[in-house]
Ligand SMILES: Nc1ncnc2c1ncn2[C@@H]1O[C@H](COP(=O)(O)OP(=O)(O)OP(=O)(O)O)[C@@H](O)[C@H]1O
């Protein structure tokens with residue numbers, strides 16, 4: 126039996142609309158006008174133990190709502206959810222032993238108290254035996270490099286430091302499943318990398334099942350073997366990231382940095398007869414955006430090195446959000462590969 130089983134789950138929020146005009150507020154108070162927001166519209170999927178799944182979608186797609194239902198914070202309006210064999214919202218206490226959750230935008234640590242106090246509280250709440258608590262705390266603080274932060278009040282930590290402490294808090298009780306809702310949001314490259322390395326380790330070595338939402342392609346590439354895409358509350362894709370990349374991530378960017386300001390006219394001349402290539406110059410930096418299907422990267426790099434004299438070169442794939450909005454616009458059918466897994470309308474399960 127899968128560790129997580131979601132069947133035709135819906136979530137509808139009821140909101141009150143405030144009327145306009147001078148008496149709008151009063152009239153809304155007396156006779157409120159209700160409106161329904163369908164956040165999740167009949168999604169189904171299952172996740173096996175040990176999997177690491179990216180859950181992607183544009184802003185407002187329904188990702189956080191799904192995670193809140195999977196962790197029992199919200200009750201589904203329809204359908205059924207089983208996490209570790211039970212419906213999470215009905216067994217919140219019991220299921221909390223199986224799951225850890227990190228919301229990048231919210232903290233589960235006590236803001237004014239030292240980090241260690243929150244951990245002690247969690248030890249008490251989850252009845253973690255002392256020996257296991259010390260073992261986990263020792264191991265995790267070492268890998269996440271947070272020993273020196275334990276006595277500091279949470280409010281004095283930087284975002285990157287706090288996120289490492291948050292992830293540690295979510296794992297102290299050895300959960301089977303870790304839900305991460307944008308764990309790397311707002312972090313710099315080094316902090317992101319540290320967190321990724323740790324998450325990867327606990328998935329590989331401890332077999333902790335991961336479900337991760339992110340807007341950062343590097344998170345997915347590093348951590349997830351499977352990708353689910355939700356848009357407007359519906360699951361539109363469930364399959365490998367490679368398929369998406371092969372078929373949709375065709376836009377790339379080369380960033381070249383020069384010793385001296387580069388001229389836009391010179392850049393336009395160098396790439397004048399290259400189809401689908403656009404250039405943008407800003408002081409020392411030249412950005413070349415191109416379609417991989419139309420132009421070879423090697424060809425562009427050769428041209429750049431022959432005709433210009435860059436100090437540094439970096440390559441970037443299209444970001445997740447742009448990719449997903451294109452998938453939605455073009456439809457999954459526009460891909461050339463046959464092994465697609467189209468979920469919409471139950472075409473393929
Ligand atoms: N408590 C709520 N009351 C009313 N509407 C809500 C509530 N929570 C979420 N929504 C709405 O449900 C939809 C899905 O929101 P959700 O937070 O799940 O999106 P998301 O995919 O996590 O987006 P983001 O990438 O911005 O975090 C949005 O239209 C949002 O406005």
Ligand SMILES: [Mg+2]
Nearest residue numbers: 188189190306
């Ligand atoms: Mg969200």
